[in-house]
Amino acid sequence: MASSSETPATEQVITAIFAKSLLVILQSRSPFVSSRNYSHDQIPLSPSSSSGSPSTRSSGPRDNWFNLALHDYPAALENSDFWRQSNLEPLVIDILLVNRVSGTEKLLERWVVQYETRKQPSTGRKSKRTYYMGATLLFRSLYMLVRLLPAYNLFREINSSGRIRPLGLLHRIQPFVNPLSRLEEAEMRHLSLAPIETPSGRLSHWVSYLPVLDDFSIGSEPSTPLSTEFIPDYVGSPTTDPLKRFQALPLGSSTPICVQPGRRHSWSAARLGAPNLSPLPEAQKSNKGPEGCYPFLTSSPQKASLLRGDSELVRFGELITGTSLPKEISIGGDNTRYLVGVKFSLSLDLNEDTDANYPFAPDATNRCSAGLWYFGGKKSCLLWTHNYEGERSQGAIVGALMRMLTTAPKLQIGFEKSNSLDQNPNPAPSGPRTAADALQELRNYMHMRDSILSQSGPHPSESCPDKEAKHKEETNPEKDMEEIKMP
Amino acid sequence: MNCETCQLKELELDPTEIRDVLRCVVHTIFFHRALGLVRPKDVDCELFEITYVQCGDAELEKKIDEKLEHFVAWSEKHPNRKSQVCLSFYEVKSKQSSWFGSKVERHYWEQWIVNVNVHPINPPRSSFLNSREKVSEETSTRRSALETSVREILFQIIKFANEKQEHIPPITNTEVVSFPYEISTPSSSESQFGWNKDAIKRILQSDHPYSLS
Numbered sequence: 001m002a003s004s005s006e007t008p009a010t011e012q013v014i015t016a017i018f019a020k021s022l023l024v025i026l027q028s029r030s031p032f033v034s035s036r037n038y039s040h041d042q043i044p045l046s047p048s049s050s051s052g053s054p055s056t057r058s059s060g061p062r063d064n065w066f067n068l069a070l071h072d073y074p075a076a077l078e079n080s081d082f083w084r085q086s087n088l089e090p091l092v093i094d095i096l097l098v099n100r101v102s103g104t105e106k107l108l109e110r111w112v113v114q115y116e117t118r119k120q121p122s123t124g125r126k127s128k129r130t131y132y133m134g135a136t137l138l139f140r141s142l143y144m145l146v147r148l149l150p151a152y153n154l155f156r157e158i159n160s161s162g163r164i165r166p167l168g169l170l171h172r173i174q175p176f177v178n179p180l181s182r183l184e185e186a187e188m189r190h191l192s193l194a195p196i197e198t199p200s201g202r203l204s205h206w207v208s209y210l211p212v213l214d215d216f217s218i219g220s221e222p223s224t225p226l227s228t229e230f231i232p233d234y235v236g237s238p239t240t241d242p243l244k245r246f247q248a249l250p251l252g253s254s255t256p257i258c259v260q261p262g263r264r265h266s267w268s269a270a271r272l273g274a275p276n277l278s279p280l281p282e283a284q285k286s287n288k289g290p291e292g293c294y295p296f297l298t299s300s301p302q303k304a305s306l307l308r309g310d311s312e313l314v315r316f317g318e319l320i321t322g323t324s325l326p327k328e329i330s331i332g333g334d335n336t337r338y339l340v341g342v343k344f345s346l347s348l349d350l351n352e353d354t355d356a357n358y359p360f361a362p363d364a365t366n367r368c369s370a371g372l373w374y375f376g377g378k379k380s381c382l383l384w385t386h387n388y389e390g391e392r393s394q395g396a397i398v399g400a401l402m403r404m405l406t407t408a409p410k411l412q413i414g415f416e417k418s419n420s421l422d423q424n425p426n427p428a429p430s431g432p433r434t435a436a437d438a439l440q441e442l443r444n445y446m447h448m449r450d451s452i453l454s455q456s457g458p459h460p461s462e463s464c465p466d467k468e469a470k471h472k473e474e475t476n477p478e479k480d481m482e483e484i485k486m487p
Numbered sequence: 488m489n490c491e492t493c494q495l496k497e498l499e500l501d502p503t504e505i506r507d508v509l510r511c512v513v514h515t516i517f518f519h520r521a522l523g524l525v526r527p528k529d530v531d532c533e534l535f536e537i538t539y540v541q542c543g544d545a546e547l548e549k550k551i552d553e554k555l556e557h558f559v560a561w562s563e564k565h566p567n568r569k570s571q572v573c574l575s576f577y578e579v580k581s582k583q584s585s586w587f588g589s590k591v592e593r594h595y596w597e598q599w600i601v602n603v604n605v606h607p608i609n610p611p612r613s614s615f616l617n618s619r620e621k622v623s624e625e626t627s628t629r630r631s632a633l634e635t636s637v638r639e640i641l642f643q644i645i646k647f648a649n650e651k652q653e654h655i656p657p658i659t660n661t662e663v664v665s666f667p668y669e670i671s672t673p674s675s676s677e678s679q680f681g682w683n684k685d686a687i688k689r690i691l692q693s694d695h696p697y698s699l700s
């Protein structure tokens with residue numbers, strides 16, 4: 001065992017300095033050695049033990065070294081210095097913050113106690129009392145210093161919680177000083193206590209420590225912790241008003257629907273089952289869009305992502321409880337189904353050119369189904385459609401339906417029963433009608449009548465002179481037309 | 488023997504903060520100079536996240552509390568004034584007098600001067616709507632700055648106590664507080680600047696040249 005040129009008594013004091021330093025540091029950094037885990041009654045304090053003689057290796061005298069009575073430490077701590085072969089080896093205590101989940105470690109503090117022999121012993125005789133006094137003063141400062149550094153509060157917090165936390169403090173004792181990394185050197189501050197001068201050497205204490213412990217971020221975790229922002233009114237939240245305007249969406253635009261990237265919201269069937277559903281109001285015609293922007297509608301020609309098909313519509317119908325359920329009607333001979341039970345409030349100006357104003361172009365061949373989306377407690381609703389073929393947007397389908405309804409020809413008596421209508425080579429013109437048109441239509445009508453009559457055979461009433469007169473009158477429409485011909 | 492003097496950084500305190508702050512500072516000084524057998528007692532500050540250490544001597548604690556109460560009472564009568572709390576360590580020497588026997592003299596070998604500026608911290612005038620939040624925020628900022636100042640002072644004490652050792656006399660007893668001491672607070676004999684006349688007088692009457700550090 002390498003030894004210095006110190007006297008045995010001095011060596012003994014130096015050994016005690018190492019041991020006491022370890023105890024003072026670990027009692028405020030290691031939960032296993034913490035004095036807070038022990039009661040104060042365990043230490044017998046008596047004036048006779050003030051000499052702090054280490055010969056009596058009991059807990060009392062050893063703890064009173066340098067007039068600083070400390071709690072006893074468990075056997076584990078006593079064995080921690082077994083590796084030290086001599087006082088010439090430094091005592092290096094690393095205090096690490098450990099992440100038990102990721103296994104990463106971060107160096108918080110490095111305490112170093114080192115004894116260096118002097119090449120030439122000092123000329124003046126340094127009595128034992130002098131360096132013992134120096135050690136006494138040093139331990140007052142050391143005891144206070146370990147409580148002033150930032151790691152102490154962290155230790156207190158970890159030690160007091162009494163539960164297993166993902167972060168913990170770990171100490172590592174080494175007989176050598178590992179060089180700090182460049183980052184550690186830059187981050188850490190350094191403090192040194194006044195050295196204790198012994199007859200043949202010097203004992204030094206210093207510490208490198210992190211001045212700021214930022215929220216336990218260590219290792220591979222991001223250096224800047226992500227800021228946590230709670231969005232209380234996220235779309236789909238049960239507490240969020242479904243008609244709430246979202247700033248990111250265009251408001252008050254000419255389009256009655258809002259652009260929203262296609263994503264599935266929780267505005268699903270469950271939402272419709274809210275008890276505060278109310279029957280839809282009357283239609284509100286205005287140039288403005290519907291109230292608010294509803295994120296589940298899109299003006300882009302995208303597949304309606306909210307609906308999956310007829311089954312979805314059926315579900316919607318089932319969930320609308322407590323209101324007048326829409327009844328299914330069919331218009332036309334195709335498979336179009338509309339669930340219309342109430343008036344809807346699409347604010348479309350039907351008098352204007354539909355193609356110019358509506359972003360959705362009608363498609364006569366569009367096969368779609370439509371349904372009504374109810375908003376709980378609100379007075380407006382929207383009509384949405386689902387396209388089986390997935391080619392048209394909901395808005396386009398709405399437009400198609402509207403066009404169909406507004407341009408549907410009026411029903412005429414007897415008109416539907418005749419197949420000749422379908423064969424009418426001259427469809428009703430869409431432009432303004434003239435007298436010539438009316439005359440032509442009359443002729444067609446008469447021709448139709450004659451053909452029907454000829455099919456039904458001669459009628460007994462035909463010999464009737466009144467009827468003949470009537471017939472004459474009827475068979476001479478041109479004369480009548482001439483009479484009424486417009487100048 | 489030199490009288491080493493340590494002038495601590497000035498503290499700006501609200502009257503409600505005097506006890507907690509000065510108790511922390513004074514006990515830290517005593518912990519470094521009570522070189523008898525000490526069973527350290529960790530004490531948490533009430534206002535800050537600072538843990539300081541007491542010597543565990545009941546008599547010392549009582550004496551410190553009395554002096555601090557005296558200082559608090561004085562500061563209430565003399566608001567908005569700078570003052571000092573002086574902690575002195577001395578040794579008693581008997582000086583043989585020719586006629587009247589021995590004369591006991593005090594030789595002060597160390598002085599700690601705690602500079603304090605006590606003034607009530609009035610909350611600034613804020614708008615009615617934000618008054619409570621602003622006051623709370625400013626109080627918190629001020630309290631944080633004060634905590635930093637207290638920490639700096641504690642580091643200052645550690646540094647001074649560690650560096651200056653040669654002037655400390657030998658321990659002659661087994662008491663916890665090894666050396667006789669004196670805690671001086673402002674009194675009615677104070678000058679208008681709040682200087683402690685007794686402390687200055689002591690320094691001037693000292694046989695040996697004093698050093699200020």
